[in-house]
Amino acid sequence: MNLFQRNVFLHQRKALGFIYNIGIDIAHFGLKCASLFNEKIKKGVVGRQNTFKTLESHLKPNDKTLWFHCASLGEYEQGLPVFKELRKLYKHHKIVLSFFSPSGYEIRKNSPIADVVIYLPLDSKKQAKRFVNLVNPELSIFVKYDIWPNLLNELKRKKFRAILISAAFRKNQTYFKFYGAELRRALFTFEHIFTQNDTSKALLESINYNKVTVSGDTRFDRVSSQLELNNNLPFLETFKDNKLCIVAGSTWPDDENVLINYINSCKHKNVKFIIAPHNIKASQINNIQEKLNTKSVLHSKKNDKQLINAQVFIIDTIGILTKVYSYANIAYVGGAMGHTGLHNTLEPAVFGVPIIIGPNHEKFPEAKAMITINGMFSISNQQEFNSVLDELILNKVKRLSCGKNNSDYIQKNKGAVIQIIDYLRI
Template sequence: MLVFYNIVIKSYYFLVVFFSFFNKKAKLWLVGRKNWQQKFVVNPSTTKVWFHFASLGEFEQGKPLLQAIKTQQPQKQIIITFFSPSGYEIRKNSNLGDYILYLPLDTKQNAEDFIALFKPEIAFFNKYEYWYHFYKTLNKNNIPVFVTSAIFRPKHIFFKWYGGFNRKILSFVTHFFIQNKESAVLLNGIGFKNYTICGDTRFDSVLDLAKNKKEFPLIEAFKAEHKLIIAGSTWPQDEELIANYIKNLNGDWKIIFAPHEIGEDKILNLEKLLGDQSVRYSSLLNSSENLNSAIKCIIIDNIGMLSSLYSYGDIAYIGGGFGVGIHNTLEAAAWGLPVVFGSNFQKFQEAKDLITNGGGFTIANQQELNIIFEKLINQPKFRIEAGLKAKNYVAVNIGATEVIMEYVFPEN
């Protein structure tokens, strides 16, 4: 099975090489890993903690733990690796890391070279990331491996009769910090008892964002006395549904789109969909154009505003639910906004919980979106109560970071 795993890893690499000729992300993935061993001068006298994240969302999820270690263990240096360009390219200059790089391809040689170069004393992998050679090499060198905000489902290969190789990867883990009881039952079922149920560090992350909001005077002026829908991390199918609804949007309401992808072609398509009732945020910043009454929509054409934009909102729509899976619902919930999202939410415990407690609503088509938006817009009491339920859900689920810190660094 290891031979097959190695073949898959190498095949993936050659696919990236092929796609790099016409795909920007593939090229970044490839170039970012080139000659990685020569890019760093590593101080051998300092102790180091390694964090690995798949992408940007996982980085934000794990950031409270990073911050806690920087504060409580300031003598330690931090290594941060990313699998995806969408994480590395945005956070490569983060002040939370002393060494920030792409995770090298998971080969035996790369894993051994990486550990020999950085010599971490502890490694944290976030949520889903399981790499055989890195895990095995860490284990062989007696370096503890912790998986944070881990979540397991019955369909995962670890729990299938043919998942022996994948269970071997789990055997290299020192301790799992898991999100829910279902994950505990599944781990128990395959003989793993080394876990703590402590929830998701993302709750700590979004609560911190809510305490440190950024002010945007243009957004404040745009909202004025109106109510505001924030459509965050949207994809084309989300945008089409919302655009169809807002054609007849109540005059008391406006909307902000913060698309997941902000390439020029994506923004142009959204502008075409919305017509002359929309304006780009960058256009407002770079011109004297007034926010006249005809402007019902602002399109955010940059990265980094969304988490604070929710503070201006009254309803949030979270994109991704008709494709890759919904994006971060908790950032909006932390601000007390009811959240609406598409039907692909089953992988996200927080989305299921929000639906259960009445702070979140899922839709599968145009009709269902119209119904829930009408209810949230025209029934203020219902909207406010749903938002309070969402906010309370975040508040009662904080604390995972503290649990992890007490377990890993008990001397503090």
């Protein structure tokens, strides 16, 4: 690169950096305005106002610290097996856990894995410097994405280590576009990136980032560890009553319409259904119950008599879905009938059950893999749903075989955590 080209490059980088920082200021203003009308956004705005006060009250200048960052709850669950191992390795360090989304913070604000749980401040230069000066993390772990240039550049400037784990990249992302210089530069602040697949590694190498290891997805380790826990829920033992049970997890209205139509016309005796809606607002729960033509019971209002007599159990609480899947003979995972995004299909797969999903799963490689091995079935309409579910209910041999395909898939893809921890021990 000659002097002229270098000057052009530097001017372009400054311009893109300026645009990025202006964008952060606009986002800050936009979130404040939106918080007046959206309760979830309001929680994030108010929570971020307390971030620095919380850090100042929990951290001392001489504390040794680690920083774990997750965009939301899914990334937290993905990173948890790595966090647990690091907690063992760094017993005398304080751990700061940050979330960007209220859906992560509100559910895991009391996580035992961390000493301090906070909302991540917006990525302005001023706040990035203040945050890093307060936390002083010897090691920072980012999970999958949510890459913030100013924070990462400040870590790099102060010579703190930063690792990205379970990263998954796609060709159409900003990092690989001509206008993505600022985000692309942020990737180079990571000491090492552990990717989920070879495609992600190849994309990184295409921009000359070469400190990459294909370790796989830490979610496989996370869901596998669920088998070592006590998954018993006595009230579900009573409800299931040794009958065949279909568990529908993280459902949205598009999913629930298909499920309710099936339940209302179900001709199979001794089949029970558990529905765990993504939205547990009273109005949504009431809407489900009103549409059902059969007896249903809510988790919040359960008693033994209702449990035994009901055909449908509705989970109107959070935090137990993973255990609920252990009672499934067949699982349906929501999000892909509409465009909200397919929810975690690995959680039921680890229990060795066949899984049904909607058609919109293009961005979920684990779904594609389980469809290929005949453990998962993608349906597009009511007729297809009825046909697939009827066959799985009536054909026990197929049901068990498909479920085993899924559990084998989970076991074959474990091991990402070992690779990451071995690297960090060096």
